[in-house]
Amino acid sequence: MTKSRAARENNPESIIDLTPEGRYVYSGQTLFNNIPTEVVLAKGCVQTIHEVGSANSNVWIAPALIDIQVNGFAGFDFNAATVTSEDVSAMARALWQVGTGFLCPTVVTGSFERISNTLRTIVEACKTDSLVAHSIVGIHLEGPYISAEDGPRGAHPLEHVREPDWDEFQRWQDIAEGQITIVTLAPEKKGAIPFIEKLVANGIVVALGHTDASADDIQAAIDAGARLSTHLGNGAHALIKRHPNYIWEQLGADELWASLIVDGHHLPPAVAKSMVRAKTLDRCVLVSDAVALAGMKPGIYQFAGKSVELTPERCVRLVGTEYLAGSAIELARGIENIVRFAGISLEEAVSLATLQPMRLLNAEAHIEKQANLILFEWDPAQCEINLLATIIGGELVYHSETRSTEEKLTRKPNP
Ligand SMILES: [Zn+2]
Structure with a gap:
């Protein structure tokens, strides 16, 4: 022992x-x-x-762990206006210390300039640090083409939520030098379905998330080639109709994989277990969805202009409330939790954070090329x-x- x-x-x-x-x-x-x-x-x-x-x-x-949704870590925030390429390198290197070898930095809803700046900074980090370039297996653009509704929108700023815009996206993809590999969007947005078709034609993994979609919207997105539900069960209304609703519809769609935040706070253990059973191990991916407080000591911090508390249980809350303000786990803790919650083996749990994201991103050649x-x-x-x-x-x-x-x-x- x-x-x-x-x-x-x-x-x-x-x-x-x-x-x-x-x-x-x-x-x-x-x-x-x-x-x-x-x-x-x-x-x-x-x-x-x-x-x-x-x-x-x-x-x-x-294999080293692969996290396809990381907003920040160890005090660094990809989406901070002041983020530097040194910060991006430091963040990747801090993640290596907790077993996450590969990541998709996640760029969230913001102004055109702020998103452009984050993308530019990530590209710059890759050019100055070859090992970090190896470690960044793509960029995840989460938003801004998501639901404006309270609940589904989550913590994304309302003023920057907008309709899908292919020209805008192409400008970002040019700045990112083609590195945007996952886009999370809401399929009910105006023009979303042809937008999804174009993303898919360009080899991008389309994920549904921060959405208030109807069953028809979800089916249309699947028909257009959407493949993933981002953090299924989160980015949702606090109260919804028991059925049908967008969680069941995505859970029951065999065409969609699901990424799950298994920190014990975003999904209660029984929900995480039920989702793994319904989706099967072949269609699940673990993500951390970590924010800057991940990897830090419990305490109260000023973060994005708000007082947030990181509890000893690794729960990030707005001070004095029960509202979650992001996840603070390392992906390895998600593996431990899913073994506990879903009763799966260590090997199965590790595959959800290694082989599964590698398959989703079609990144076998890159990841298996070296040790x-x-x-x-x-x-x-x-x-x-x-x-x-x-x-x-x-x-x-x-x-x-x-x-x-x-x-x-x-x-x-x-x-
Ligand atoms: Zn999200």
């Missing part, structure tokens, strides 16, 4: 064999096919990955992942001895 995560953080033990030549040898089992394996690194780079007769049976080797791995211990009694190392693009970018305190990972967000 492994120690609890808290115990390990206070007293980290290393399984790294650090020889005078600077060689690290990790020994563990591959998660998806149980092959005893050694990963040999020299000077921080993978030398060989090879099968061995026996290996450390409590260490698992799995992109996480190594971790799993405590089945506590359902806890204890991350030992992250390898991205063949480079060791994190191992558990490099993070001495949480301070190192985080910084305060700008008020």
Whole structure:
């Protein structure tokens, strides 16, 4: 039995064999096919990955996690007006420290200029940091073509919600140098269906979200090629007709995959379990939908002009209310939670944050080209992942001895 995560953080033990030549040898089992394996690194780079007769049976080797919806992390916010390319790099690198190796930075509803600025900054980060470029597998544009209604709109600013505009989108895609790979929109918006057809023709994954769509709108979007429901069950009215409604319609549509925020707050455990059962593992993807407070210590912060509280349970609330103000989990915590909530295996849960997003984005060639791995211990009694190392693009970018305190990972967000 492994120690609890808290115990390990206070007293980290290393399984790294650090020889005078600077060689690290990790020994563990591959998660998806149980092959005893050694990963040999020299000077921080993978030398060989090879099968061995026996290996450390409590260490698992799995693909690095892929998070297709990240708004911010460790005090950084992709959508802040002041975001810099250094912030984008720092955010990606902070995510590597918690096992998320690949991400789709998520650009949310805003003015043309603000969205353009965020896209430009992400592109700049990719040009100046090749490992970050490898790690960013696409950009997720969530909005601004979403429902203006309170509830479905979520925290997106009303003044910038608008109708789909192909010329505007093309200008953004030009600024993004073609990196926008997912667009979340509401199919009931005027002109949304031909807009979806154009996105699909351009190889973009179309996701339904922040929507008040009717059953007909949803079916028309599916017929036009929409493939995903973004954070199904969230970005919705607090009260809706029991049926039919846009949650059931999307849940029952076999053509649609669903991304799920499994932080224990956005979806109650029974809802998360029911959605996984209804969609099946082949059509689910875990996302963090993390905001800047993710990866930070519990406390009260000034964020986007509001006082928000990060509770010890990793729930982000507007101070003095029950309103959620974003998610603060790491994707690895979503894996732990879905094992608990849905009664699925570790292997199945990890696939929802690795193989599934890779399939959705058709990113196999990019991700499998180099060694992109996480190594971790799993405590089945506590359902806890204890991350030992992250390898991205063949480079060791994190191992558990490099993070001495949480301070190192985080910084305060700008008020
Ligand atoms: Zn959202």
